[in-house]
Amino acid sequence: GAGVSQSPSNKVTEKGKDVELRCDPISGHTALYWYRQSLGQGLEFLIYFQGNSAPDKSGLPSDRFSAERTGGSVSTLTIQRTQQEDSAVYLCASSLGGTSGGAYEQYFGPGTRLTVT
Amino acid sequence: AQTVTQSQPEMSVQEAETVTLSCTYDTSESNYYLFWYKQPPSRQMILVIRQEAYKQQNATENRFSVNFQKAAKSFSLKISDSQLGDTAMYFCAFMKHVLSWGKLQFGAGTQVVVTP
Numbered sequence: 666g667a668g669v670s671q672s673p674s675n676k677v678t679e680k681g682k683d684v685e686l687r688c689d690p691i692s693g694h695t696a697l698y699w700y701r702q703s704l705g706q707g708l709e710f711l712i713y714f715q716g717n718s719a720p721d722k723s724g725l726p727s728d729r730f731s732a733e734r735t736g737g738s739v740s741t742l743t744i745q746r747t748q749q750e751d752s753a754v755y756l757c758a759s760s761l762g763g764t765s766g767g768a769y770e771q772y773f774g775p776g777t778r779l780t781v782t
Numbered sequence: 783a784q785t786v787t788q789s790q791p792e793m794s795v796q797e798a799e800t801v802t803l804s805c806t807y808d809t810s811e812s813n814y815y816l817f818w819y820k821q822p823p824s825r826q827m828i829l830v831i832r833q834e835a836y837k838q839q840n841a842t843e844n845r846f847s848v849n850f851q852k853a854a855k856s857f858s859l860k861i862s863d864s865q866l867g868d869t870a871m872y873f874c875a876f877m878k879h880v881l882s883w884g885k886l887q888f889g890a891g892t893q894v895v896v897t898p
Contacts, residue, residue: 696883708873708888715883724885756827762883769815769877769884773827 667691669774671757677780678747686742686777690759697740698760698771699724699732703753711755714740715762747781754778784809786876788889795864796897802849803859803892805874811835813879816850816857817886822870830872833857835879864896 670689678684690697699711710724714734725731729748734740744751758771785808795801807816818830833841833850840848845862861868871891877884 698885700886707890708886710885710887713883713885720883721885754825758827758886760883769879770817770829770832771886772829773819775824775826778825 669757669759669772671755671774671777673777674775675778675780677782680749680781681746683743683745684747684779686744686755686779688740688742688757688759688774690738690740690757691772692738693761694759694772695737695762696760696771697734698758699740699742700756700758701753702756702776706753708756711742744779747779749781752779752781784811784876784878784887786874786887786889788874788892790892791890792893792895794895794897795861797864797866799864800860800862801864801894803861803872803874803894805857805859805889807855807857807874807876809855809876809878811878815877815879815884816848817875817877818846818848818857818859819873819875819888820868820870821873821891822867827873831859861894866896866898868894869896870894 672687697714713721729745732742754776756776758773760771761768787806814835816833820828831843849858873891874889875886
């Protein structure tokens, strides 16, 4: 596809359930990022992938959050035992990677709105 | 740690007029990038403009331009000839230059409303 895609667009889950959010980056982009957007905290970085490895997981808020990337492409963010404070929009972005200026530009998907009831 | 501050929660502008959004940041880094992103009600974050810290020339993209003052750590966005489609939340973002990647640190955003 032409852009970053995310699924589902919206997810409503009950407190305590596990959820999986999917991100499909732009073809050829080696770097992939997850961010969270919430009313109280604004936009926060969660985790970054270069290829299939995650050099920086510093933004993951707790050990209930995990992410993986396979084949240098699709990534899944998993939240276990969801809590109400996990309600937010989860945004995925990708970039070319590399050292030229344009390689740093991050292109975002439309996000997944997660509501924990 | 870097911080990004957008002091204007909301700005209103009439069609065809010009509006300037302010952004200041705090960093001890010398090599970094600054960005403006636009988020309309559709929720899609759209890159508006990018500025490399080592470049003195201000970036311009069509009706969007920036005023980058490195010493003052200021990075304002000017939208000229405003259009109804410019109505959106605008986020200023900082990226430290680290090898081939960089996480974005965002300001709180400024809601721009363009009125007919």
